[in-house]
Amino acid sequence: MTTPTLRVSNLEASYGQIDVLRGLNFEVGEGEVVVVLGANGSGKTTTLRSICNMPIVDSSGTIEVDGVDVSNADTGSIVARGLAHVPQGRGTFPELSTYDNLMIGAYVRKDRKAIEEDITRWFDMFPVLKERRNQTAGSLSGGEQQMLAVSRALMSRPKLLLLDEPSLGLAPIIIENLFDTFSRLNSEEGVTMLIVEQNANLALNIADRGYVLEAGEIALAGDAEKLKNDPAVQEAYLGA
Amino acid sequence: MELFVQRCFDGMFNGAIYASLAVALVMIFRATGLLNFAQGEMAMMCGYIALVFLSSSDSGIAGTQSIGSLLPGHPWPTWLAITGAVLVGFALGALVEELLMRPLGDGSPLAQVNVTIGLLVLLNGLVLQIWGPFGRSFPSPFPSGMNDHFLIAGARLRYTTLGVWAVLLVVIVALGVLLRYTKTGLAFRAITSNRDSAELVGVRVRRSLMLGWGIAAGIGALAASLVGGAIVLEPLTMMKMLIYALAAATIGGLDSPRGAIFGGLIVGLSQSLVPGYLGVPSELSLLPPLVAMVLVLLFRPHGLFGTVPVERV
Numbered sequence: 055m056t057t058p059t060l061r062v063s064n065l066e067a068s069y070g071q072i073d074v075l076r077g078l079n080f081e082v083g084e085g086e087v088v089v090v091l092g093a094n095g096s097g098k099t100t101t102l103r104s105i106c107n108m109p110i111v112d113s114s115g116t117i118e119v120d121g122v123d124v125s126n127a128d129t130g131s132i133v134a135r136g137l138a139h140v141p142q143g144r145g146t147f148p149e150l151s152t153y154d155n156l157m158i159g160a161y162v163r164k165d166r167k168a169i170e171e172d173i174t175r176w177f178d179m180f181p182v183l184k185e186r187r188n189q190t191a192g193s194l195s196g197g198e199q200q201m202l203a204v205s206r207a208l209m210s211r212p213k214l215l216l217l218d219e220p221s222l223g224l225a226p227i228i229i230e231n232l233f234d235t236f237s238r239l240n241s242e243e244g245v246t247m248l249i250v251e252q253n254a255n256l257a258l259n260i261a262d263r264g265y266v267l268e269a270g271e272i273a274l275a276g277d278a279e280k281l282k283n284d285p286a287v288q289e290a291y292l293g294a
Numbered sequence: 295m296e297l298f299v300q301r302c303f304d305g306m307f308n309g310a311i312y313a314s315l316a317v318a319l320v321m322i323f324r325a326t327g328l329l330n331f332a333q334g335e336m337a338m339m340c341g342y343i344a345l346v347f348l349s350s351s352d353s354g355i356a357g358t359q360s361i362g363s364l365l366p367g368h369p370w371p372t373w374l375a376i377t378g379a380v381l382v383g384f385a386l387g388a389l390v391e392e393l394l395m396r397p398l399g400d401g402s403p404l405a406q407v408n409v410t411i412g413l414l415v416l417l418n419g420l421v422l423q424i425w426g427p428f429g430r431s432f433p434s435p436f437p438s439g440m441n442d443h444f445l446i447a448g449a450r451l452r453y454t455t456l457g458v459w460a461v462l463l464v465v466i467v468a469l470g471v472l473l474r475y476t477k478t479g480l481a482f483r484a485i486t487s488n489r490d491s492a493e494l495v496g497v498r499v500r501r502s503l504m505l506g507w508g509i510a511a512g513i514g515a516l517a518a519s520l521v522g523g524a525i526v527l528e529p530l531t532m533m534k535m536l537i538y539a540l541a542a543a544t545i546g547g548l549d550s551p552r553g554a555i556f557g558g559l560i561v562g563l564s565q566s567l568v569p570g571y572l573g574v575p576s577e578l579s580l581l582p583p584l585v586a587m588v589l590v591l592l593f594r595p596h597g598l599f600g601t602v603p604v605e606r607v
């Protein structure tokens with residue numbers, strides 16, 4: 055087997071006294087779309103934050119990106135390996151303009167011209183952002199900010215995209231557009247994705263595989279098709 | 295008339311000092327969202343270091359002998375000494391961030407501000423210990439003899455005043471370009487806006503903060519070395535300057551370098567004009583700038599040029 059883009063082994067995490075993750079093991083292969091489902095508070099956000107070594111999380115275990123151990127690397131150098139993370143809620147820079155938010159998303163890139171092209175690309179994808187180009191991100195609506203957060207992450211042209219509830223607060227038509235984009239980014243540009251999503255139906259539709267997280271442990275794993283037909287998943291996440 | 299113009303010129307000179315220190319405060323505020331109360335003392339320390347660089351070894355000023363033997367061509371000419379002091383200032387600033395601010399973590403802004411107050415006291419004591427309580431003056435980098443001035447409406451506009459303002463304007467333009475048009479500046483703004491996300495886009499937050507502190511302290515060092523020629527440097531000089539500079543920065547808007555300049559001018563002018571005309575005794579010379587500050591804040595709570603924060607809905 056080839057080296058997976060992301061491999062997580064024995065990941066444990068806690069906030070002070072509270073244990074949140076109890077030994078997670080999973081992988082995301084190159085070019086795969088993997089979805090993580092789980093109830094509120096099951097540790098999904100904590101998992102993504104641990105992968106990037108973001109502050110507040112106390113974690114142990116091994117994180118490998120493209121076979122390189124980044125468990126002790128700082129967030130900046132993990133991101134420099136081609137990973138982008140759309141954090142849950144408020145991932146934007148409220149005091150910066152929409153345009154500057156996109157610019158800083160490309161912070162690790164040097165190809166100035168291609169950066170401008172990408173900005174145009176995401177402006178075309180979300181025309182409302184183009185209209186709000188010079189407005190501060192903080193003055194955008196919640197949904198507009200979410201579009202901006204996603205576009206900002208894509209500005210780094212990531213190989214591996216971590217998405218923490220990208221559909222949060224968006225109108226159904228926008229969500230559909232967004233997942234369409236994810237799907238195309240994956241099939242046409244080979245971007246690997248790890249998506250945390252409450253909108254399980256939509257997520258499983260574009261995913262290859264999925265994991266179900268329960269109280270900090272992986273309760274269920276398998277192909278997207280299999281999960282979709284799993285009675286427990288259907289009851290808990292698909293509202294069947 | 296002559297007296298009025300003269301007072302304006304005097305106010306302009308002091309204003310330049312307040313403005314440059316205020317710019318340093320603004321720089322730290324832009325990069326970290328904090329006020330550095332030790333800014334004045336850090337600057338003063340660098341002023342003394344400039345003094346050491348340019349004094350001959352037998353001047354009796356502490357440090358000239360030991361440092362002089364290490365430096366080629368010591369004592370240095372004024373401009374070189376100032377450049378040296380600015381570099382030392384830059385290093386001092388970066389070191390303060392690395393050794394004091396960073397270990398405290400980002401979660402405790404109040405603790406960090408308190409530490410800057412501690413640093414103020416420490417540096418002040420250190421300067422007193424090393425260089426003693428005496429006032430020192432040193433050569434100005436600008437011509438500053440009896441006749442080095444323009445006569446305008448009978449009042450003297452000293453070359454030093456013009457020189458300090460010229461340097462200040464260059465600094466402010468350079469800083470404006472850095473903050474507004476460069477990637478580094480964008481990173482500074484991103485860090486203040488959302489630290490977590492700044493890390494997530496790959497901004498090296500630590501490095502940026504060290505740079506921010508370094509630039510600020512370098513500007514402070516420049517201020518202290520430039521005024522050395524015109525006022526006497528003594529361990530208490532900068533305490534007062536800091537208060538005026540804080541007023542200047544607040545008037546201008548804490549996140550606006552441009553505002554710091556106008557704030558410095560307003561403070562300098564109010565200080566030199568108001569007491570003369572309204573008969574405020576010199577013991578209360580702090581009063582007019584503070585009144586000016588309150589007046590400005592009444593009408594513009596975020597200062598003349600400060601960013602009004604966006605309301606989140």
Ligand SMILES: Nc1ncnc2c1ncn2[C@@H]1O[C@H](COP(=O)(O)OP(=O)(O)OP(=O)(O)O)[C@@H](O)[C@H]1O
Pocket residue numbers: 069072074092093094095096097098099100101110142
């Ligand atoms: N900063 C924190 N301090 C203490 N406990 C925390 C902190 N952040 C999260 N937790 C706890 O960790 C657990 C997992 O949180 P996490 O945010 O990872 O859940 P989640 O699966 O993302 O939930 P949601 O679907 O609501 O986003 C929760 O019980 C939460 O209370």
Ligand SMILES: [Mg+2]
Pocket residue numbers: 098099100142218
């Ligand atoms: Mg979450």
